[in-house]
Amino acid sequence: MAETKVYPKKIMSIARREYKGLLLEKTFVLSVLVQLFIASFSAFLVVGLTSFYDPMALQGMQMKESKIGVIGDTEGELFKLMKISDLEPVKYTDFREAYTDFYDRKIDAIINIPNETADGNDLINLDIYLPSSELKATIVSLQLKKPLEKFEQSVRSVRTMRLDGYTPLDIQIIRGNKGSSSSKLEFVYVALLPLLMFTPAFISGGLVIDMITEEFERKTLEMLLVSPVSLLDVVGGKTLVATAIAPVQSLAWMLLLGLNGIQISNFTEILLVVTMISLTLVTAGSMIAVLCKERGTAQLFYSLVLILLFMSSYLYTNSPLNLVSRLALDSIRGMEAFAWTAGYMFLALLLLWMLTILVKKDHMKV
Amino acid sequence: MSIPINIINSLYILMPGWYTVAKWELIRSGMKFSRRSIIAVLFTLLLLSGVSYAVSLTGMNLDQKIYSVVTSSSELDSIIDSDDRFDVLPADSMDADITIVEDRAYISGTKKSIAAADALEKVFINYRETVLSSYNDVNNSHPVWITIHDLERPESFQVFGSATKKDDQLSDIENEKLEGSEENKRTSTAGKHTSTIISPEELDELENSNSKTLFERQTIATPSNFTPPIPFTAILYSFLFIFPIYFVSQFYSSSIMEERTNRRCELLLVAPLRSRDIVLGKSMPYILFAMLLLFIISLYIERPSDIQELRTSLAMIAVIFPVLLLFFSLSFIAAIFSRSFKELTFAMVFFSVIVSGYVFFPAMFANVHTVSSISPMTLIVNLIEKGNISFGKYIFSTLPFYLVALSIYGFGTAIFREEDLFSQKTIPEKIMDCMEIYLSSPLGSVFALSIVSIPFVYMAQLMLIVMLFNLPLPYSVITMIILSAFVEEIAKSIGIYTIMKRRLKPLNLKNAGTLALLAGGGFFFGEKLVSVITLAPIASSAFGSVMTMGTLLLIPLLLHVTTTMVTSLGVYFTGHRSYVFFLLLATAMHTIYNIYMLRGLLFG
Numbered sequence: 001m002a003e004t005k006v007y008p009k010k011i012m013s014i015a016r017r018e019y020k021g022l023l024l025e026k027t028f029v030l031s032v033l034v035q036l037f038i039a040s041f042s043a044f045l046v047v048g049l050t051s052f053y054d055p056m057a058l059q060g061m062q063m064k065e066s067k068i069g070v071i072g073d074t075e076g077e078l079f080k081l082m083k084i085s086d087l088e089p090v091k092y093t094d095f096r097e098a099y100t101d102f103y104d105r106k107i108d109a110i111i112n113i114p115n116e117t118a119d120g121n122d123l124i125n126l127d128i129y130l131p132s133s134e135l136k137a138t139i140v141s142l143q144l145k146k147p148l149e150k151f152e153q154s155v156r157s158v159r160t161m162r163l164d165g166y167t168p169l170d171i172q173i174i175r176g177n178k179g180s181s182s183s184k185l186e187f188v189y190v191a192l193l194p195l196l197m198f199t200p201a202f203i204s205g206g207l208v209i210d211m212i213t214e215e216f217e218r219k220t221l222e223m224l225l226v227s228p229v230s231l232l233d234v235v236g237g238k239t240l241v242a243t244a245i246a247p248v249q250s251l252a253w254m255l256l257l258g259l260n261g262i263q264i265s266n267f268t269e270i271l272l273v274v275t276m277i278s279l280t281l282v283t284a285g286s287m288i289a290v291l292c293k294e295r296g297t298a299q300l301f302y303s304l305v306l307i308l309l310f311m312s313s314y315l316y317t318n319s320p321l322n323l324v325s326r327l328a329l330d331s332i333r334g335m336e337a338f339a340w341t342a343g344y345m346f347l348a349l350l351l352l353w354m355l356t357i358l359v360k361k362d363h364m365k366v
Numbered sequence: 367m368s369i370p371i372n373i374i375n376s377l378y379i380l381m382p383g384w385y386t387v388a389k390w391e392l393i394r395s396g397m398k399f400s401r402r403s404i405i406a407v408l409f410t411l412l413l414l415s416g417v418s419y420a421v422s423l424t425g426m427n428l429d430q431k432i433y434s435v436v437t438s439s440s441e442l443d444s445i446i447d448s449d450d451r452f453d454v455l456p457a458d459s460m461d462a463d464i465t466i467v468e469d470r471a472y473i474s475g476t477k478k479s480i481a482a483a484d485a486l487e488k489v490f491i492n493y494r495e496t497v498l499s500s501y502n503d504v505n506n507s508h509p510v511w512i513t514i515h516d517l518e519r520p521e522s523f524q525v526f527g528s529a530t531k532k533d534d535q536l537s538d539i540e541n542e543k544l545e546g547s548e549e550n551k552r553t554s555t556a557g558k559h560t561s562t563i564i565s566p567e568e569l570d571e572l573e574n575s576n577s578k579t580l581f582e583r584q585t586i587a588t589p590s591n592f593t594p595p596i597p598f599t600a601i602l603y604s605f606l607f608i609f610p611i612y613f614v615s616q617f618y619s620s621s622i623m624e625e626r627t628n629r630r631c632e633l634l635l636v637a638p639l640r641s642r643d644i645v646l647g648k649s650m651p652y653i654l655f656a657m658l659l660l661f662i663i664s665l666y667i668e669r670p671s672d673i674q675e676l677r678t679s680l681a682m683i684a685v686i687f688p689v690l691l692l693f694f695s696l697s698f699i700a701a702i703f704s705r706s707f708k709e710l711t712f713a714m715v716f717f718s719v720i721v722s723g724y725v726f727f728p729a730m731f732a733n734v735h736t737v738s739s740i741s742p743m744t745l746i747v748n749l750i751e752k753g754n755i756s757f758g759k760y761i762f763s764t765l766p767f768y769l770v771a772l773s774i775y776g777f778g779t780a781i782f783r784e785e786d787l788f789s790q791k792t793i794p795e796k797i798m799d800c801m802e803i804y805l806s807s808p809l810g811s812v813f814a815l816s817i818v819s820i821p822f823v824y825m826a827q828l829m830l831i832v833m834l835f836n837l838p839l840p841y842s843v844i845t846m847i848i849l850s851a852f853v854e855e856i857a858k859s860i861g862i863y864t865i866m867k868r869r870l871k872p873l874n875l876k877n878a879g880t881l882a883l884l885a886g887g888g889f890f891f892g893e894k895l896v897s898v899i900t901l902a903p904i905a906s907s908a909f910g911s912v913m914t915m916g917t918l919l920l921i922p923l924l925l926h927v928t929t930t931m932v933t934s935l936g937v938y939f940t941g942h943r944s945y946v947f948f949l950l951l952a953t954a955m956h957t958i959y960n961i962y963m964l965r966g967l968l969f970g
Binding site: 292308 | 395403406407410411413414417418420421424427428429430431432433434442445450453463464466469470471472473477478480481483486487490493494497498501503504505506507508509510511512513514515516517518519588589590592616617620621623624627628706707708710711715751
């Protein structure tokens with residue numbers, strides 16, 4: 001039986017046909033355009049998304065000192081702490097006066113400090129008035145957080161003495177004279193990089209569904225099968241093209257990020273992981289397409305499966321997304337990385353094998 | 367007598383026409399799902415909800431084990447291990463990011479290790495807070511508390527002047543303040559009583575504050591647990607609105623494309639139905655379904671408890687409807703223009719990115735800059751925060767959406783015919799078909815076409831503002847001037863190009879001149895109309911002046927006619943192949959004029 005064997009040559013010829021089709025229809029150009037469009041927003045995205053991810057990230061940006069109105073105890077320690085921080089405290093005698101200036105945008109927040117000292121017994125209740133639904137509110141709170149924490153610690157240093165058997169954990173972190181950029185680093189390596197790496201693979205999975213269902217719906221498949229190619233050759237060729245274009249795009253993204261000064265370690269291993277995942281997704285896409293034979297249903301099903309896989313990658317260490325982050329940061333040892341990559345390769349091959357069985361069965365029916 | 371009967375007849379034909387098509391569409395989309403695939407989809411959904419529940423328990427992280435640390439005590443090991451981000455290595459390992467010896471933590475000096483140090487600091491703070499919370503003595507373990515209050519004040523750039531309510535508000539706050547201070551007095555006279563204000567349960571709640579949803583805002587906290595309000599939260603809500611639109615429009619475009627590829631649509635075209643009815647019938651089920659989803663979401667967001675809040679959620683629907691219409695019209699035209707599913711997928715991704723960019727990025731500036739008011743999402747943000755919006759704002763940001771969506775539907779319906787649906791015509795050819803049909807219709811002329819193109823130009827230019835917002839100021843305005851001139855020149859000359867290429871009118875010098883006069887004049891007329899109606903709000907910013915420029919009336923008219931004349935005569939004398947060259951020439955002239963007009967802004 002001819003159709004039970006795999007002919008690499010025929011697969012390649014189908015693959016070449018599909019590849020030319022992609023270029024001819026200028027769809028590839030459009031996809032590059034889309035990615036460029038996204039990149040043009042990237043400056044925006046980095047600021048915007050980082051602040052979603054962690055509002056503390058805004059702290060790294062150059063911000064001028066916010067003016068904040070202080071009423072109540074303007075002689076105490078908190079006032080002094082605010083003075084030496086990123087804030088500019090302004091004294092007011094009563095709330096009405098401060099509010100008038102707040103309304104005229106002379107100050108951006110008002111704080112009421114009660115006359116209660118560290119030696120006392122009562123809670124120290126600070127009232128902070130922030131402009132509602134303004135970015136300024138976030139900025140002021142960020143600038144306020146540090147002096148407030150220092151104030152809390154200084155009050156605590158007196159009061160925690162009264163707690164039984166409390167010894168603070170005291171470990172000094174020796175930083176030298178290096179700055180801090182935690183959130184940005186985490187955002188780039190944990191959110192941005194994996195997303196950029198796998199987006200082409202996500203798209204490829206959808207693409208292969210289009211390629212296969214189109215043949216079913218246009219009824220061109222029957223014509224193809226009359227010629228000496230089997231269904232397996234057709235599906236195999238399409239799967240090959242769709243898989244191959246994903247790592248190329250990922251590579252381009254990595255080079256672009258590299259140009260922007262983002263260091264990426266373990267380049268080849270990341271590419272290998274990306275290829276394996278794109279093979280997995282494309283094979284899954286092909287299976288769905290062969291089963292459904294109809295674009296709308298297949299795409300819906302694929303996107304559901306995609307969301308499912310995406311969600312489950314949150315559940316364990318060394319999920320593809322996490323693995324890429326760890327590889328890029330060089331935070332994983334060789335053996336562990338190798339074992340997991342091999343695991344994903346095994347998964348991809350398993351799916352590929354299942355696809356061949358499925359396609360052979362389907363070919364009998366056709 | 368015959369006229370009323372005609373009307374009734376046509377009504378009778380009109381109604382069942384699209385209604386029948388809609389019914390077919392519903393039945394057909396229902397049949398697509400076999401029982402097997404329904405079970406499979408349901409099973410996946412079930413799995414999905416299971417996994418999302420599990421994910422919500424673990425706290426949504428992808429940052430496991432990205433930093434390594436070596437310590438000398440097992441007590442520290444267990445403290446640090448509580449944070450997923452740390453990989454605690456055995457004591458003899460080399461090259462960890464952080465090495466802790468005794469009570470000092472040394473970093474290795476790489477960028478990553480600095481980030482690790484920040485993370486470690488947070489781990490220690492969290493540990494301190496946990497230990498302190500275990501004491502049942504709030505006054506001594508958590509002595510400082512913050513209460514956050516929101517204060518209203520007007521935006522720095524008012525869009526539509528509203529009467530200031532400063533004094534009202536002030537007195538309100540004064541009252542609140544007085545009550546507050548009375549309360550304070552009460553608590554302080556009560557002395558020891560204060561400790562019961564914050565109960566141990568509340569402290570537990572404080573512990574869990576990290577697992578709070580994004581949307582809930584802290585109002586009371588200790589300094590260490592205080593997280594600043596997250597900006598742009600309302601935009602996250604808006605994402606909820608856009609997702610169903612993405613999904614449903616996928617099905618919609620897929621359905622149209624499918625009927626084109628398997629040629630089933632041919633039967634519909636042969637049936638005694640107008641293409642208008644077919645388009646309406648095919649779109650209606652999807653639009654209604656999407657509206658239903660949006661309505662459910664708006665109810666979820668607003669959770670209306672009284673009639674006022676129900677009105678707010680209905681207002682949200684009204685705001686999102688034009689966005690939906692634009693999305694659908696773009697899906698529709700993409701499904702007609704594409705020659706294959708692949709092309710359709712990419713076109714859909716492209717349009718989705720563009721429209722979401724247009725819709726979301728300005729909304730990031732909600733309450734910060736007036737440019738934000740071009741996006742309907744800003745209105746959603748305002749609705750969520752304030753509960754109402756003004757009608758003027760609604761018109762300002764949604765009118766272009768309505769106009770563009772409706773004209774796209776108009777053009778799409780015009781070429782909803784056999785020769786465009788079932789042939790492999792190129793996209794420019796199909797666009798020309800649209801133009802040709804429009805120009806040869808009784809109401810069509812290059813004058814009217816220029817006016818119709820205004821909303822498109824307007825949206826394209828606003829899109830440019832959004833995209834160029836990143837660039838530093840002089841460059842962004844210059845790029846903006848060049849690109850907007852280009853867009854305007856295309857809009858004015860496309861009709862003339864179509865006429866000349868398709869030979870819709872006899873080619874002679876007189877016609878070429880008249881057409882340019884009409885197209886340029888039409889554009890000028892439409893532009894002035896728009897600037898009078900809508901552009902007032904952003905006219906004050908630099909970008910606005912690029913678009914409204916020129917209070918002098920005669921010179922802009924002359925400009926529009928001249929540049930169009932350049933393209934028109936150029937194409938007339940040298941043939942339609944050199945269209946692009948003359949288009950660029952006209953753009954250059956237009957740019958020079960604009961830069962001259964804006965010289966004060968640019969160089970002064």
